[in-house]
Amino acid sequence: MATVTKIAVLGGGSFGTAIANMISANGHDVTLWMRDRDNVEQCARLHENVNYMPGYRLDDNLKFSSDLEQTLQSCQVVFFSVPSKAFRDIAHQAKPFLPPGTIAISTAKGIEANTFKLMSEILEEELPQVRVGVISGPNLAKEIAKKAITATVIASDDSELCKTVQCLLGSRYFRVYANRDRFGVELAGALKNIYAIAAGMAAAMHMGQNTISVLITRSLAEMSRFAAKLGANPMTFLGLSGVGDLFVTCTSPLSRNFQVGYALGEGLGLEAAVAKVGQVAEGINTTRIIKEEAEQLGIYMPLVSALYETMFNQRPVSEVLSSLMLAEQSTDVEFFAE
Ligand SMILES: NC(=O)C1=CN([C@@H]2O[C@H](COP(=O)(O)OP(=O)(O)OC[C@H]3O[C@@H](n4cnc5c(N)ncnc54)[C@H](O)[C@@H]3O)[C@@H](O)[C@H]2O)C=CC1
Ligand SMILES: O=C(CO)COP(=O)(O)O
Numbered sequence: 001m002a003t004v005t006k007i008a009v010l011g012g013g014s015f016g017t018a019i020a021n022m023i024s025a026n027g028h029d030v031t032l033w034m035r036d037r038d039n040v041e042q043c044a045r046l047h048e049n050v051n052y053m054p055g056y057r058l059d060d061n062l063k064f065s066s067d068l069e070q071t072l073q074s075c076q077v078v079f080f081s082v083p084s085k086a087f088r089d090i091a092h093q094a095k096p097f098l099p100p101g102t103i104a105i106s107t108a109k110g111i112e113a114n115t116f117k118l119m120s121e122i123l124e125e126e127l128p129q130v131r132v133g134v135i136s137g138p139n140l141a142k143e144i145a146k147k148a149i150t151a152t153v154i155a156s157d158d159s160e161l162c163k164t165v166q167c168l169l170g171s172r173y174f175r176v177y178a179n180r181d182r183f184g185v186e187l188a189g190a191l192k193n194i195y196a197i198a199a200g201m202a203a204a205m206h207m208g209q210n211t212i213s214v215l216i217t218r219s220l221a222e223m224s225r226f227a228a229k230l231g232a233n234p235m236t237f238l239g240l241s242g243v244g245d246l247f248v249t250c251t252s253p254l255s256r257n258f259q260v261g262y263a264l265g266e267g268l269g270l271e272a273a274v275a276k277v278g279q280v281a282e283g284i285n286t287t288r289i290i291k292e293e294a295e296q297l298g299i300y301m302p303l304v305s306a307l308y309e310t311m312f313n314q315r316p317v318s319e320v321l322s323s324l325m326l327a328e329q330s331t332d333v334e335f336f337a338e
Contacts, residue, residue, distance in 0.1 A: 003076070004028065004076045004077055004164060004167075004168065005029060005074075005076065006029050006031075006074050006075045006076060007023055007028055007029065007030045007031075007075060007076070007077045007078070007079070007168065008030070008031050008033060008071045008072055008075045008077075008078045008079070009023070009030060009031070009032050009033065009078075009079045009081055010033045010068075010071070010078065010079065010080050010081060010082060010090055010094070011033070011034065011080065011081035011082035011083075011086075011090075012032055012033070012034025012035075012036070012039055012040075012043070012049060012052065012064075013052050013081065013082075013083070013279065013280065014052045014053055014141035014142065014279065015081050015107055015139070015141045016032060016034075016079070016081030016082070016107070017032065017049045017052055017053045017056070017058070017141070018053070018056075018139075018141040018144040018145055019079055019081060019107060019135075019169070020032040020062055020079075021056070021058050021059050021062055021145075022144065022169055022171065022174055023168050023169060024058075024059040024061050024062040025059045025171070026168065026169070026170075026171060028168060029061075029063075030061075030062055030063065031063040031064070031065050031071045032062060032063070032064050032065075033064075033065050033066065033067075033068060033071040033072075034064070034065075034066060035066060036066065037066045039051060039064075039066075040064045040065060040066045043058065043064045044063075044064045047059075047060065047062070052279070053141065053142070053145055055145075056145040068093055068094065068097065069096075069097050072094060072097035072098060073097065075098075075102065076102060076103060077102070077103040077105070077164065077165075077168065078094065078098065078102060078103070078104050078105070078130075079105045079106075079107055079135075080094075080104065080105065080106050080107065080108065080119065080123065081107045081108065082108065083108060083110065083280040083282065084108045084109075084110025084111065084112060084119060084190075084282060084285075085110070085285070087106070087108055087110070087112070087119050087122055088112065088122050088126060091104075091122055091123055091126035091127055092126050094127065095126060095127055098127055098129065098130055099129065100129040100130075101129070101130070101131065102127075102129070102130045102131070103130065103131050103133065103161050103164060103165075104123050104127055104130040104131065104132055104133075105132075105133045105134065105135055105154075105165060106119035106120050106123060106132075106133075106134050106135070106186070107134075107135045107136075108282075109136060109186075109189035109190050109192075109193060109282050110190050110193075110282040110285065110286060111190050111285075111286055111289050111290075113285060113288070113289055116289065116293055118134075118183070118186045118187065118190070119134070119186065120132050120133070120134050120182060120186055131156075131158050131161050132156065132158075132182075133154055133155060133156035133158065133161050133162065133165060133182070134154070134155045134156070134182050134185055134186045134189075135152055135153065135154055135155075135165070135176075136152065136153055136155065136185050136186060136188065136189035136241040136245065137150075137151060137152035137153045137177075137189075137240040137241050137244060137245055138150070138151070138152075138240060138244040138245045138247065138248035138249075139152050139245075140248060140252055140254045140255065142254050143254065144174065147173045148173065149173050150173060150174050150175070151174070151175040151176070151177060151240055151244075152169070152174070152175075152176055152177070152240065152241075153176070153177050153178070153179050153185050153239065153240050153241045154166065154176050154177070154178050154179070155178075155179045155180070155181060155182040155184075155185035155186065155241070156178075156180070156182055157180045157182065159178070162178035163178075166178065177239075177240060179236065179239065179241070181232060181233040181235075181236045183227075183230075183231060183232050184227055184232030184233050184234075184236035184237070184241075184242075185236055185241040187223075187226075187227045187230070187232055188223065188227065188232075188236060188237055188241045188242045188245065188246075189241055189245060190282065190286050191223040191226065191227070191286070191290065192219075192223065192242075192245050192246040192249050192250070193249065193257040193281070193282045193283030193286055194219075194257075194283045194286055194287045194290060194303075194304055194307060195215065195216070195219035195222075195223070195246060195249075195250055195283075195303065196246075196249035196250050196255050196257035196258045196261065196283055197257050197258070197260055197261035197264070197281070197283045197284070197287070197307060197311070198215060198219070198250075198261060198303060198306075198307050199212060199215055199216070199249075199250035199251065199258060199261060200255075200257065200258035200259060200260060200261020200262035200263075200264070200265060201261040201262070201264050201265035201310070201317065202215060202261075202265070203253075203258070203261075203262055203265065204261070204262040204263075204264075204265025204266045205265045205317070212250070212251070215250065215303075216246060216247060216250050216251075218303060219246060219250070219303055220237060220242070220243055220246055222300075222301055222302070222303050222304065223237065223242075223246070224237040224242070225299065225300070226290070226294060226299050226301060229297065229299050230297075256277050256279045256280065256281045257281045257282070257283040259276075259277045259281070260273045260274060260277050260281040260283070260284065263276050263277065264310070264311065265317075270284070270311055270312075284311070287304060287307055287308055287311060287312075288308065288312065290304050291304050291305060291308045302324055302327065303324075306320045306321075306323070306324050
């Protein structure tokens with residue numbers, strides 16, 4: 001394992017706070033960087049991130065900063081925990097301060113609009129000097145804060161990087177599995193957010209467990225089909241970062257994507273639903289991006305199309321559901337093809 005004496009976590013939202021705190025509690029020197037100076041001052045004074053993780057007592061040794069250069073100075077490992085919209089900009093800003101060989105890990109579950117790049121691909125483009133990995137899995141930040149037994153996946157073909165991240169994050173309640181299918185792990189993390197919005201809508205409309213079950217199962221088939229066509233290992237989708245994360249995000253009211261879907265299901269418009277949740281819900285943009293990509297590539301994604309119609313074209317849910325249920329069915333039994 002690489003010798004690690006200093007770590008940075010960029011992004012002071014729910015997940016960045018949880019990651020930084022776990023690493024600090026494991027005895028490492030960690031700085032949590034956030035852009036807002038007032039937040040830094042408040043976190044340092046209260047040892048609590050009141051805006052994103054109220055009630056979560058942060059480790060006494062965790063440091064906070066809004067100075068990117070100072071935060072990154074002499075760091076061997078950097079976690080990028082900002083939403084996908086801000087990701088390239090932050091990676092670009094970090095570039096001058098990261099020497100060759102620095103380990104850079106993305107925790108963001110989104111896709112860049114217009115380029116269809118995953119966050120690790122953005123890291124490779126913006127920071128060609130670093131070693132890249134991705135963390136993804138069923139990791140609700142608020143449950144991590146409660147020390148609920150949790151597992152995640154570190155995805156990279158760099159075994160030493162995986163070992164380093166396992167050592168930094170692993171604990172009695174947090175286990176880190178390694179996977180070489182970085183593309184599949186990362187794509188799964190972005191895709192499942194789409195279906196969590198649909199699951200939130202179904203929950204708000206009291207649709208019952210048969211419906212939730214069919215939604216989760218067909219979502220898994222749809223996302224695996226899409227990812228396999230793009231080169232991911234379909235087996236990845238049977239693991240923590242696939243069905244594991246899909247399940248948690250489609251069933252937990254703690255998920256912000258689920259919450260946006262729930263608000264939509266209660267009858268709010270998209271803008272009002274997003275405002276009500278007040279934190280990032282990556283699935284909204286991802287729905288738009290995947291719909292476009294699937295159409296270009298000719299990949300059958302009926303659930304994505306249905307959600308797109310209700311979210312962006314205000315098509316009534318009842319109409320969309322009828323078209324889904326009454327669509328012509330194939331009698332061929334093919335992998336992922338039902
Ligand atoms: N919260 C969770 O349970 C998990 C979230 N994730 C992923 O981690 C990423 C971050 O999510 P959260 O921390 O939950 O989001 P959040 O909404 O809780 O916080 C986002 C943070 O990013 C900061 N930010 C936004 N734009 C910025 C910019 N331009 N420059 C600097 N900082 C900026 C915000 O100020 C805020 O501190 C997302 O892609 C999400 O999908 C992954 C696993 C679990
Ligand atoms: O990715 C997550 C859990 O693994 C968090 O989901 P949300 O972004 O929907 O809150």
